[in-house]
Amino acid sequence: MLRCQGGEPSITPKNNYGKRCLLNELLQGMYMSFLTVLFACLFYAATAILVVGLLLKIRTYARTPAPLKIPTTPAPTTKGGVVLRLTREVALFESLFKSNKWIWLFGYLFHAALLLVTLRHLRYFTEPVWTPIEMIQPFGMYAGFAMVAGLAGLWARRFLVDRVRYISTPSDHLILMLLIAIGLSGLGMTFVAHTDIVAVKAFMLGLMVFDLQPLPTDPILLIHLSLVALLMIIFPISKLLHAPGIFFSPTRNQTDDPRDRRHLSPWAAKLESGTQSKADA
Amino acid sequence: MAAPKFDVPKLTGFIEVPLLKEGASAHIKSFPASDVIQEGIGYPGPLVDGWHDKAIAKMGDLLGRYRSLQVFMDACVHCGACTDKCHYFIGTADPKNMPVARQELMRSVYRRHFTFAGKYFPSLVGAKDLTEETLQDWYSYYYQCSECRRCSVYCPYGIDTAEVTMAGREILDTVGIGQKYTNEIIGKMHKIGNNLGLPGPALADTLEGLEEDIFDNTGVPVKLPLDLEGAEIMLVTPSADFFAEPHVESLIGYAKVFHAAGISWTLSSKASEAGNFGLFIGSYENMRRGAMRIRDAALDLGVKRVVVGECGHAWRVAYSFWNTLTGVGHGGDDPFSKQLQKQLDPKYPAPQHICEFTYDLIQQGKLKFDKSLNDHRIITFHDSCNVARGSRMSDMPGGQFIIPREIIKAVANNFHDMQAETIHEGTFCCGGGGGLLTDDLMELRVKGALPRMEAFNNVVQEKQVNFLALICAICKSQFSKVIPYYGFDMSMVGGVHQLVATAILLEVPEETEQESEAEESEA
Ligand code: HEM
Ligand code: SF4
Ligand code: SF4
Numbered sequence: 001m002l003r004c005q006g007g008e009p010s011i012t013p014k015n016n017y018g019k020r021c022l023l024n025e026l027l028q029g030m031y032m033s034f035l036t037v038l039f040a041c042l043f044y045a046a047t048a049i050l051v052v053g054l055l056l057k058i059r060t061y062a063r064t065p066a067p068l069k070i071p072t073t074p075a076p077t078t079k080g081g082v083v084l085r086l087t088r089e090v091a092l093f094e095s096l097f098k099s100n101k102w103i104w105l106f107g108y109l110f111h112a113a114l115l116l117v118t119l120r121h122l123r124y125f126t127e128p129v130w131t132p133i134e135m136i137q138p139f140g141m142y143a144g145f146a147m148v149a150g151l152a153g154l155w156a157r158r159f160l161v162d163r164v165r166y167i168s169t170p171s172d173h174l175i176l177m178l179l180i181a182i183g184l185s186g187l188g189m190t191f192v193a194h195t196d197i198v199a200v201k202a203f204m205l206g207l208m209v210f211d212l213q214p215l216p217t218d219p220i221l222l223i224h225l226s227l228v229a230l231l232m233i234i235f236p237i238s239k240l241l242h243a244p245g246i247f248f249s250p251t252r253n254q255t256d257d258p259r260d261r262r263h264l265s266p267w268a269a270k271l272e273s274g275t276q277s278k279a280d281a
Numbered sequence: 282m283a284a285p286k287f288d289v290p291k292l293t294g295f296i297e298v299p300l301l302k303e304g305a306s307a308h309i310k311s312f313p314a315s316d317v318i319q320e321g322i323g324y325p326g327p328l329v330d331g332w333h334d335k336a337i338a339k340m341g342d343l344l345g346r347y348r349s350l351q352v353f354m355d356a357c358v359h360c361g362a363c364t365d366k367c368h369y370f371i372g373t374a375d376p377k378n379m380p381v382a383r384q385e386l387m388r389s390v391y392r393r394h395f396t397f398a399g400k401y402f403p404s405l406v407g408a409k410d411l412t413e414e415t416l417q418d419w420y421s422y423y424y425q426c427s428e429c430r431r432c433s434v435y436c437p438y439g440i441d442t443a444e445v446t447m448a449g450r451e452i453l454d455t456v457g458i459g460q461k462y463t464n465e466i467i468g469k470m471h472k473i474g475n476n477l478g479l480p481g482p483a484l485a486d487t488l489e490g491l492e493e494d495i496f497d498n499t500g501v502p503v504k505l506p507l508d509l510e511g512a513e514i515m516l517v518t519p520s521a522d523f524f525a526e527p528h529v530e531s532l533i534g535y536a537k538v539f540h541a542a543g544i545s546w547t548l549s550s551k552a553s554e555a556g557n558f559g560l561f562i563g564s565y566e567n568m569r570r571g572a573m574r575i576r577d578a579a580l581d582l583g584v585k586r587v588v589v590g591e592c593g594h595a596w597r598v599a600y601s602f603w604n605t606l607t608g609v610g611h612g613g614d615d616p617f618s619k620q621l622q623k624q625l626d627p628k629y630p631a632p633q634h635i636c637e638f639t640y641d642l643i644q645q646g647k648l649k650f651d652k653s654l655n656d657h658r659i660i661t662f663h664d665s666c667n668v669a670r671g672s673r674m675s676d677m678p679g680g681q682f683i684i685p686r687e688i689i690k691a692v693a694n695n696f697h698d699m700q701a702e703t704i705h706e707g708t709f710c711c712g713g714g715g716g717l718l719t720d721d722l723m724e725l726r727v728k729g730a731l732p733r734m735e736a737f738n739n740v741v742q743e744k745q746v747n748f749l750a751l752i753c754a755i756c757k758s759q760f761s762k763v764i765p766y767y768g769f770d771m772s773m774v775g776g777v778h779q780l781v782a783t784a785i786l787l788e789v790p791e792e793t794e795q796e797s798e799a800e801e802s803e804a
Contacts (some may be wrong), residue, residue: 057355062350067565069601069644072433072441072670075456076677089437099362099435107437157361161302166376167385169407171398172359208520237397241362242438246355250349251439253429256673258601258632262613267346268605271569274615 028263036203037217039225043207046232055238061248065265080196082255089252102157110150110179116143117186124197124204141190148183151176171238178227185224195221287724289766290372294566294739296703296732306375306728312423312721314459322567324454332344332456333411337394339455340387340448344395349444355390356370356438357381359510363440368709369425378420378443382660386419386522389448415457423449424460425725427715428561429666434706446715447563454562461579463716467558470571475520475554478776484550502785503540504683505532509547510582515550516538516635517555517575519754527775531591534778538565538639542650546588549652552578556593556754560602569606570596575661576621584675585626587593588633591776593753595780598674599632618652636752637674637783640684643691649786655693658748660780661740662698663733663760664708665753674693679705685752685777697744703736713759726759727800730745734767741769750777 076082086093093111097104120140123129155176158168189195196216206213215221234240247253264272317328329335344351363380365371370378375751376384385407385745392399392408409415426446433441453459459643469478479487488505495503506512518537522532539546550573559568579587587609589599604610608618610631642648663683674680682705688695701708712729741748749764751757751774 012299027576035405059592061352064345064351066348067346068605070349070441070444070671072430072706073673073681077676082519089439093437094300095435095439096360096362096437099366099437102359103362107567154360162360163364163376164359165357166301166359167364167379167381169359171402171403171406174405204682215290236644239356239358242354242358242751247440248348248352248354249439250352251433258604259610259632260612262604262608262610262615262618264605264615268565269615271566272615 006016033214033217035217035222036212038039039203039215039222039229040207040212042226046229050232057236057241058244058248063242065267066254067249067265067268069254069256069263070250070253071254071256073252073256075254077256079255082110082253086247088248088254103154104156104250106153108150109146112156113143113147113150114179116140117147117183122203123209127201129206144187144190148180148187151169151180151183155180175234175238175240178231182224182227182231185220185227189218189224193220195216284583287727287729288733291737291768292738294735296371299371301376302374303376304400306338306369306373306378306425306725307421309373309425309722309725310421311717311719312461313420314461314464318461318468319323319454319457319459322454322459322464322471322564324457324459325337326457326459328413328416329457332416336416336452336456337390338393339382339452341395343448343451345723346588347444349441350448351446352438353384353440354388354395357384357388357436357440360437363436363442364413366432367426367442368429368431368712368732369427369491369579369725369729372389372731373425375425378425380436380440382427383442384440384445386415386422387445388416391482395761397766400782407701416453416456419449419453420458420460423453424717424722427666427710427712427717427729429710429714430670431666431707431709434670441618442547442714444563447561450460450561451563454564460563460716462719462721463558463561465572466560467564467567470556470558471567474551474574476558477520477523479520479523479553481550483551484523484548484553486696491529491533491536495536495756499538499787500789502790503533503536503787504567505536506545506547508550508582508714509545512545512547512582512584512625514544514546514586515552515579515582516546516588516590517552517578517583517595517632518548518558518592519592519595520554521754521758522590523553525754525758526759527779528754530589530779530782531776534776534777534780534782534785535590535635537782537787538635538642538648540777541785541787542642547582547584549578551581555589555592555597555599557595558716560594564777568598568602570785572603572609575599575603576609576678580611580621580624585624586633587625587631588635588638590635591752591754591757591778592757594665596634596665596752597667597671597753600634603632609722632676633682636642636688636777637680639778640675640688643688650692650781650784651786652692652694652782652784653782656695658693658780659695659697659744659746659752660689660693660748661696661737661744661746662689662704662750662777663711663737663756664698664704664706665751665756666714668752669706670707685750689750689779689780699736699740703732709736709758711732712763714753714755718755720761729761730759730763730767734764737764737769738767747773748779748780749774751775752777 076085122133157164195218199216202213203215316326367380389407389409390411398406421447428443428446430443433439466476485507522528557571559571608621668681674684709732714727715724761771
């Protein structure tokens with residue numbers, strides 16, 4: 001990719017994505033603000049850390065054997081049942097609902113809103129914008145408030161409930177702070193200090209094809225983007241691993257069929273070699 | 282009952298979540314195992330040289346062998362949903378008995394040694410070095426968890442503190458810190474064949490005595506066969522059933538059911554213990570070694586079915602793990618498991634719980650009862666934690682809740698359940714499970730029983746309940762000992778098959794009929 005395709009040193013947005021390469025862009029510093037390059041690098045790095053970090057973690061989870069059948073019973077007896085159980089856990093937070101209505105309320109509010117907000121952000125990465133994403137735009141706008149409200153509720157518990165206060169570490173507070181700051185800076189741009197979202201979109205679309213476009217320099221936007229990058233970076237090294245973790249939790253993803261099928265992990269099978277007939281005891 | 286050296290909680294009618302009292306149960310420590318005990322089950326003792334590195338290495342080993350541990354170490358978000366779910370926390374108010382805090386004892390070390398954040402920003406994420414004090418904390422609080430899995434029901438990711446506790450105990454054992462009670466019993470299981478150290482001849486004597494007792498009471502020659510080759514069924518039951526009260530009443534119940542059904546059965550002197558404390562210390566190897574006796578006995582005796590008596594953790598091991606550990610089950614396709622499985626009758630689940638067995642016979646109309654014989658009892662049922670959350674009965678999920686209750690209703694007229702959030706998968710542990718059923722942990726056992734005692738007291742007050750029906754040897758021993766602290770009589774505790782034994786109608790053979798009638802009129 002060192003051979004660049006040339007082209008005018010202009011930065012006309014859209015149209016000619018992919019026609020240039022990063023190196024070319026970097027060399028054209030006079031057209032490209034330092035900030036644009038910095039944020040481009042930041043997002044490439046954050047994405048790489050997020051993706052590679054998550055893949056490595058998921059690989060570890062997938063490769064680590066679960067030698068014993070330990071579903072928390074009553075548990076489904078079929079694979080289809082397990083899919084349903086996990087779907088209910090992920091879509092409804094079923095166990096949490098049984099457990100604590102306040103955490104469920106705030107937690108569900110936050111996550112549902114986060115999902116909407118994230119989906120809404122897809123409009124910055126797609127052209128033309130997919131119809132379903134168009135359709136949720138109005139909800140997405142207000143979901144930001146719901147997200148911050150949910151987070152505030154969760155944070156309040158960390159101060160008000162002595163049990164939760166006891167188990168909270170600084171990082172628990174910081175992650176909530178980070179998410180609230182992301183939410184508030186986002187809401188700030190939607191409702192207070194508008195930024196040039198056409199340019200932001202051009203920047204994002206450009207990033208995806210390694211064609212840098214200038215990023216607006218409103219401080220609030222830069223704060224928002226920095227925090228999001230930070231969130232992506234800490235994702236694979238923090239408790240945010242609960243998101244992939246839930247799918248690998250043996251108490252939730254195992255079928256309850258130990259009497260009908262012999263379940264044997266590779267390391268446990270090794271104990272059996274040479275014990276065909278009688279016990280080794 | 283001697284006056285306790287601690288405050289017995291007062292029953293208030295409600296299961297209250299206490300405010301935190303830091304260090305409230307820090308002084309509760311079970312007796313440590315001697316070197317001899319440790320050696321007997323393949324561990325060193327006392328604390329070995331280089332314990333720090335060995336402990337960390339063991340943690341790494343377990344993280345690589347158990348997906349549960351690996352995922353649970355990472356996934357917890359400190360949401361707090363589990364904090365009020367543990368009976369030991371409810372009873373002691375010690376924050377380290379909150380499930381997440383118990384996990385955190387290990388997670389902080391995991392973070393420090395196995396995660397980027399913990400290596401470079403330890404204080405930010407609550408990562409801690411492993412010190413000798415940490416090990417002592419582990420010893421205290423990993424032996425204040427009964428591995429009952431109640432927390433795992435309520436955690437949004439199913440994080441099961443029992444898995445963490447087991448890993449913690451295994452690491453402790455590996456560096457030479459073991460618990461006397463559990464490890465001594467595992468040693469006895471390996472050496473003599475059962476937890477009580479009851480040798481074969483003594484067992485034969487006991488069974489003979491029981492046959493005589495049953496005959497004297499009923500005039501029916503109910504047999505309790507031992508090591509009967511070619512029997513259809515081998516019954517594996519906790520050794521406490523052979524002589525402890527009220528356990529033995531249930532053993533009589535099983536024998537009467539077998540007798541009434543006319544099925545040949547046997548006990549085994551080799552497999553004279555259903556319990557398997559290897560589970561409690563998370564030792565796959567010890568658990569497997571204990572379970573191997575069942576396989577061997579089944580092969581030796583040539584039985585077609587294996588039935589398990591009333592015991593909670595034993596049923597979890599049998600139901601969930603036997604097939605894996607030793608091939609007692611169905612569906613194996615390797616030579617090791619097939620060797621046994623071709624002998625087992627595919628028409629019946631292997632292993633089968635005695636309640637499943639009795640229930641099937643009731644369904645088929647093969648057992649006759651006079652329910653009124655239980656009319657002096659007003660009964661409630663306690664779901665044993667390991668049965669409720671770690672196993673199943675019958676084909677349908679939740680059968681473990683239905684079947685024991687259906688048996689009770691078939692043999693007695695007065696049954697009332699305890700309050701909804703304390704039964705089924707929400708059941709509270711009796712307070713003595715997981716290797717804590719030892720006198721040196723009496724304070725913990727009494728306090729840990731608090732939520733169950735509240736629920737029990739409520740049905741005693743409202744429904745005049747006078748019988749707590751159980752399907753677990755540990756529950757039976759624990760409640761017999763602990764309910765007097767709460768002002769109840771220990772005779773209120775008994776087994777489900779004790780109720781069966783009371784109500785079952787057996788055909789009295791003609792020769793003995795007159796004899797026993799004569800005896801009755803004399804009395
Ligand atoms: C598969 C997707 C996910 C599921 C099923 C899930 C589920 C949950 C649940 C059940 C909780 C506990 C209740 C609560 O405190 O809200 C939780 C907490 C949390 N989740 Fe997620 N989550 C998912 C994805 C994410 C993502 C993508 C983020 C990203 C930023 C996130 C951030 C958090 C945070 C920060 C908390 C802790 C809140 C607190 O401090 O109390 N989750 N999650
Ligand atoms: S497994 Fe049971 S005893 Fe252990 S922490 Fe969880 S609720 Fe408490
Ligand atoms: S409920 Fe689960 S995720 Fe929440 S604090 Fe407890 S163990 Fe952690």
